[in-house]
Amino acid sequence: MNLLNAVVQGILLGGLYALVAAGLSLIFGVMRLVNIAHGDLIVLAGYVALVAVWATGLHPLLTLIVVVPIMAVLGYALQRGVLNRTLGADILPPLLVTFGLSVIIQNGLLQTFTADSQKLQAGAIETVSLALPGGLAVGVLPLAMFVVAVLIIAGLQLVFYRTELGRAFRATSDDPSTARLMGIDNAHMFALAMALALAVCAVAGVFLAIRSIFDPAIGPARLLFAFEAVIIGGLGSLWGTLAGGIILGVAQGIGAEINPGWQLLMGHLVFLAVLVLRPQGLFPKGSLA
Amino acid sequence: MIAALPTYRVERGTTASRIGTILGVVLLALLIALPFLTGRATLRLAIEIFAYLTLAQMWNLLAGYAGLVSVGQQAFVGFGGYMLFALVLFLGLNPLLALPVAGVLTAAVAVPTAFVVFRLRGAYFAIGTWVVAEVYRLSFAQVSALGGGSGMSLPAAAVRGIAADAQLRESIIYWVALAVALLALATVYLLLRSRWGLALTAIRDSEPAAESVGVDNDRTKLVVYLVVAAVTGVTGALIFLQKLRIAPDAAFSVNDWTAFVIFMTVIGGIGRIEGPIVGTLVFFVLRALFADYGAWYLMLLGLVAVAVMLVAPKGLWGYVADRFALQLFPVQRRVRLLEEPRA
Amino acid sequence: MLETTGLTAFYGDFQALFGIDVRMQQGETIAMIGANGAGKSTFLRAITGLLPTRREQVTFEGRPIGGLPADVIVKLGIAMVPEGRRLFPSLTVEENLLIGAYGRRTGPWSLDRIYQLFPVLEERRSSPGTALSGGQQQMVAIGRALMANPSLLLCDELSLGLAPIVIREIYRSLAQITAEGMTVLVVEQDINQALAVASRVYCLQEGRVTLEGRPTELTREQIGRAYFGA
Numbered sequence: 001m002n003l004l005n006a007v008v009q010g011i012l013l014g015g016l017y018a019l020v021a022a023g024l025s026l027i028f029g030v031m032r033l034v035n036i037a038h039g040d041l042i043v044l045a046g047y048v049a050l051v052a053v054w055a056t057g058l059h060p061l062l063t064l065i066v067v068v069p070i071m072a073v074l075g076y077a078l079q080r081g082v083l084n085r086t087l088g089a090d091i092l093p094p095l096l097v098t099f100g101l102s103v104i105i106q107n108g109l110l111q112t113f114t115a116d117s118q119k120l121q122a123g124a125i126e127t128v129s130l131a132l133p134g135g136l137a138v139g140v141l142p143l144a145m146f147v148v149a150v151l152i153i154a155g156l157q158l159v160f161y162r163t164e165l166g167r168a169f170r171a172t173s174d175d176p177s178t179a180r181l182m183g184i185d186n187a188h189m190f191a192l193a194m195a196l197a198l199a200v201c202a203v204a205g206v207f208l209a210i211r212s213i214f215d216p217a218i219g220p221a222r223l224l225f226a227f228e229a230v231i232i233g234g235l236g237s238l239w240g241t242l243a244g245g246i247i248l249g250v251a252q253g254i255g256a257e258i259n260p261g262w263q264l265l266m267g268h269l270v271f272l273a274v275l276v277l278r279p280q281g282l283f284p285k286g287s288l289a
Numbered sequence: 290m291i292a293a294l295p296t297y298r299v300e301r302g303t304t305a306s307r308i309g310t311i312l313g314v315v316l317l318a319l320l321i322a323l324p325f326l327t328g329r330a331t332l333r334l335a336i337e338i339f340a341y342l343t344l345a346q347m348w349n350l351l352a353g354y355a356g357l358v359s360v361g362q363q364a365f366v367g368f369g370g371y372m373l374f375a376l377v378l379f380l381g382l383n384p385l386l387a388l389p390v391a392g393v394l395t396a397a398v399a400v401p402t403a404f405v406v407f408r409l410r411g412a413y414f415a416i417g418t419w420v421v422a423e424v425y426r427l428s429f430a431q432v433s434a435l436g437g438g439s440g441m442s443l444p445a446a447a448v449r450g451i452a453a454d455a456q457l458r459e460s461i462i463y464w465v466a467l468a469v470a471l472l473a474l475a476t477v478y479l480l481l482r483s484r485w486g487l488a489l490t491a492i493r494d495s496e497p498a499a500e501s502v503g504v505d506n507d508r509t510k511l512v513v514y515l516v517v518a519a520v521t522g523v524t525g526a527l528i529f530l531q532k533l534r535i536a537p538d539a540a541f542s543v544n545d546w547t548a549f550v551i552f553m554t555v556i557g558g559i560g561r562i563e564g565p566i567v568g569t570l571v572f573f574v575l576r577a578l579f580a581d582y583g584a585w586y587l588m589l590l591g592l593v594a595v596a597v598m599l600v601a602p603k604g605l606w607g608y609v610a611d612r613f614a615l616q617l618f619p620v621q622r623r624v625r626l627l628e629e630p631r632a
Numbered sequence: 633m634l635e636t637t638g639l640t641a642f643y644g645d646f647q648a649l650f651g652i653d654v655r656m657q658q659g660e661t662i663a664m665i666g667a668n669g670a671g672k673s674t675f676l677r678a679i680t681g682l683l684p685t686r687r688e689q690v691t692f693e694g695r696p697i698g699g700l701p702a703d704v705i706v707k708l709g710i711a712m713v714p715e716g717r718r719l720f721p722s723l724t725v726e727e728n729l730l731i732g733a734y735g736r737r738t739g740p741w742s743l744d745r746i747y748q749l750f751p752v753l754e755e756r757r758s759s760p761g762t763a764l765s766g767g768q769q770q771m772v773a774i775g776r777a778l779m780a781n782p783s784l785l786l787c788d789e790l791s792l793g794l795a796p797i798v799i800r801e802i803y804r805s806l807a808q809i810t811a812e813g814m815t816v817l818v819v820e821q822d823i824n825q826a827l828a829v830a831s832r833v834y835c836l837q838e839g840r841v842t843l844e845g846r847p848t849e850l851t852r853e854q855i856g857r858a859y860f861g862a
Binding site for chain 2: 028033034036082085086091092093094095096097099100101102103104106107108110111220223224227228231261262264265268269271272275276279
C-alpha cells in the first residue's frame with residue numbers, strides 16, 4: 001500500500017520534473033544550447049515568487065501573473081545579451097558561460113536571501129486531499145499541479161507543431177542560415193525560445209517552491225533531474241520527456257520508500273540504467289506522435 | 290620550370306622557452322627549499338595551490354585537448370580521498386603509501402564510469418559526468434563504515450605514521466604535493482609532445498578528420514580520461530590527507546573541485562599548458578584579496594570567468610601569448626625556413 | 633531595380649569578388665554563368681546579406697541594401713532558391729512552403745497558386761520535405777521562395793544533380809513565373825539552360841565579370857573565352 005502511494009506521489013512529482021525538463025529540451029532543440037544554469041533559474045523563479053508574496057501578500061499561485069513575465073523577459077535579455085554570443089560549433093563557450101552563470105545566480109541568491117531554506121505557503125489548500133479507491137489519498141494541490149504541467153507540455157507540443165512560431169523554431173533549429181533567407185531573425189528566435197522556456201520553468205519553479213523547501217544551492221539538483229528526464233524519455237520528444245519525468249519521479253518515490261537516503265540515488269541509478277541499456281532513450285523522436 | 294624548394298627544419302623550442310627553462314630551474318630550487326624558509330601557514334597555502342594546479346592541469350588536458358568537457362571531476366577527487374581513508378582504516382596502510390594506491394583505484398573505477406558517460410556526447414557528456422559524481426556522493430553517504438553522511442577523521446595514529454612532528458609532517462605533504470604537481474605538468478607536457486599529443490590536437494580540431502587519418506578517437510579519449518582520473522584521484526587523496534577529515538559533501542563538491550578548477554583554466558587559457566598555471570595564480574590572488582566578501586567574491590569569480598570567455602576566449606595567457614608569440618612549454622611543432630626560397 | 637557597383641566580397645582574408653557591376657531591369661531574366669569557383673554563389677550570398685558587403689555597393693529599388701541582415705533583405709523583396717535546395721528536414725512540404733511567407737509580404741503568390749504551379753506538391757503536402765525526389769524538392773524550394781512574394785527571385789544552380797528531363801520541367805515552370813512579370817536572376821553552370829531563358833547574360837571568371845550581353849548577340853567563342861579564360 002505504501003509502495004502504491006509512493007508510486008502515485010512519484011507520478012505527480014514527475015510531472016513537475018517533466019515541466020522543468022521540457023524547458024531544457026526546448027532550448028537544446030532550438031539552439032543546441034545546454035544551459036547549466038537552468039536549475040538555478042528555476043530556483044530564482046521561486047525566490048521571485050517569494051518576494052512577490054512578501055511585497056503584496058498575494059497567494060503564491062497568483063504570483064505566477066508576475067513571475068512568468070519576469071522570467072520570460074529575463075530569458076529574452078539573457079539570450080540576446082549574453083548567450084547568443086556563445087553559440088557556434090564549439091560547445092565549450094555556452095557550457096562554461098552558463099556554468100559561470102549558475103555560480104553567479106547561486107551566490108547572488110545566497111547573498112540576498114541567506115542559506116536558509118524557504119517555502120511558499122499555499123494555505124489551507126495544501127491539506128485538502130481526494131480519497132481514491134484502495135485507501136489512497138491524493139493531495140488536491142499536487143494533483144492540480146500535475147494536470148497543469150501536462151497541459152503546459154501539451155500546449156508546448158501544439159506551439160511547436162501547429163503554429164507559425166513553432167515552424168520558425170524548427171526551421172531555425174534545422175538550418176539557421178537558410179532560415180535567415182526566409183526572413184527569420186535567428187538572434188530574435190533564440191531569445192524567444194529562451195523566453196518561452198523560462199516562462200514554462202517559472203511555473204515549474206513556483207510549483208516546486210510550494211511543494212517543498214528550497215535554498216540557493218538546490219538549482220543543480222533541479223538541472224540534473226531535468227536532464228535525466230530528457231535522456232530517459234529520448235531526445236526530441238516532449239511526450240517522451242513527460243514519460244521520463246514520471247519514471248524519474250516514481251523511481252525516487254520508490255527509493256525513498258526503501259530508505260530516505262535512497263531517494264535521489266534511485267533516480268540517478270534508473271537514469272544510468274537507461275543510458276547503458278537504451279542510450280537513445282525509451283521514447284525517442286518519432287516513436288510518439 | 291620548378292621553383293626552388295625551401296630548406297627547413299622542424300623545431301619546437303623558442304627563445305622564450307629557453308629563458309623559461311633557466312628561470313624554471315631557479316624557481317624549482319626555491320620551491321623545494323620552501324619548508325625551510327617559511328612557516329606552516331604558508332606551506333598549507335602552497336599545498337592547496339599545488340593541488341589546484343594539478344586539478345586544473347588535468348581538467349585542461351581533458352577538456353582543452355581531448356574535448357571531454359567534464360563537470361564531474363569531483364567524482365575522482367572525492368573517490369581518491371575516500372580511498373585514502375579506506376586504505377588507512379581497513380588495511381592499515383601508511384597514508385603516504387596509500388596515495389598512489391588511491392590513484393590506481395580511482396583509475397580502476399574510472400573504467401566503468403567511462404563505459405557509462407562515453408555514451409553521451411558534448412554538452413550531454415558534461416552533465417552526465419555530474420550525475421555520476423552525485424551517485425558517488427550519495428553512495429559514500431550510505432557507507433557507515435566510512436562515517437556515512439557526516440564523514441570521519443583520519444585516525445591520529447595513522448597521521449603520526451607520516452611523521453611525529455607536525456612541522457615535518459606538513460613539509461612532507463608539501464613535497465609530495467609539489468612532486469605531484471610537477472608530475473602532472475610533466476605528464477601533460479610529454480603526452481602532448483608524443484604522438485598521442487598530435488592525435489589529441491587532431492581530435493580537438495576535427496573529430497571526423499582525425500578519424501579519417503587513422504586516429505582512434507575513442508581509444509585516445511579513454512586513455513586520457515583514465516590518466517586524468519588517476520592523477521585527480523591522487524590529488525584528492527592528498528587534499529584530504531592535509532585536511533585530515535572527509536565527508537561526502539566536501540569530498541564531492543562541484544564548486545570546490547570542478548567549478549573553481551574550470552574557472553582557473555578558462556581565466557588562464559584553455560588548451561594551453563601555461564593557462565592553468567596563470568589561472569591558478571590569478572585565482573589565489575583574487576581569493577587573497579576578496580575572500581572576506583564571501584558570496585560576493587564567488588559571484589565576482591563567476592563574472593570574471595564569463596567575461597573572459599566572452600571577451601578573450603583564449604584566456605589571459607592566450608591573449609598575451611598571441612600578442613608576443615610566447616610559449617613556455619613548447620608543444621607545437623614549428624616549421625622554420627632555413628633558407629628563403631628564391632622567387 | 634537591382635544594381636551592384638564595384639561589389640567586393642571576402643571570405644576572411646580571401647577576396648572572392650573584385651568589383652562586380654551588374655544592373656537588372658524590372659521583369660528581366662538574367663543569367664549568370666561561370667565555372668566552379670568563379671564567384672557566382674558568392675555574388676548571391678553578398679546580395680542576400682549572407683556575406684557582409686559595403687552598404688552602397690548594392691542598391692535595390694533605389695535603396696542601398698549592401699550588408700543588411702539577410703532576414704531584412706528578404707522582407708524588402710529579394711528571395712532566394714539556395715543551391716542544394718536546403719529544405720528544412722523537420723518541416724513537411726506544406727510547412728516548408730508556409731515558412732517562405734514568414735516575412736508577410738503581400739502579392740500574387742499563395743499556397744493555392746504554388747499548388748497550381750506544382751500539383752504534385754499538393755499530393756505530397758504532409759510528407760517531410762526531404763522525403764521527396766530531387767526534382768520535387770527543387771519545386772518546394774522554388775515555391776518556398778515565391779511564397780515570400782519577392783520582386784526579385786534569385787535561383788542558385790537549379791539544375792544541380794537533376795536528370796535532364798527534370799531540369800526541363802523545372803525550367804518550364806520558371807518560364808511560367810517570368811511570364812507573370814517576375815524579375816529573375818539565374819545562376820547556372822549549365823550554360824545552355826541558362827542562355828535559353830535569359831534575356832541578358834553575365835559571365836564571371838575568378839571574381840570578375842568577363843562578358844556581358846544578349847545571348848542572341850554572343851558567339852560561342854566569346855562565351856567560351858569568358859567562361860574558361862584565354
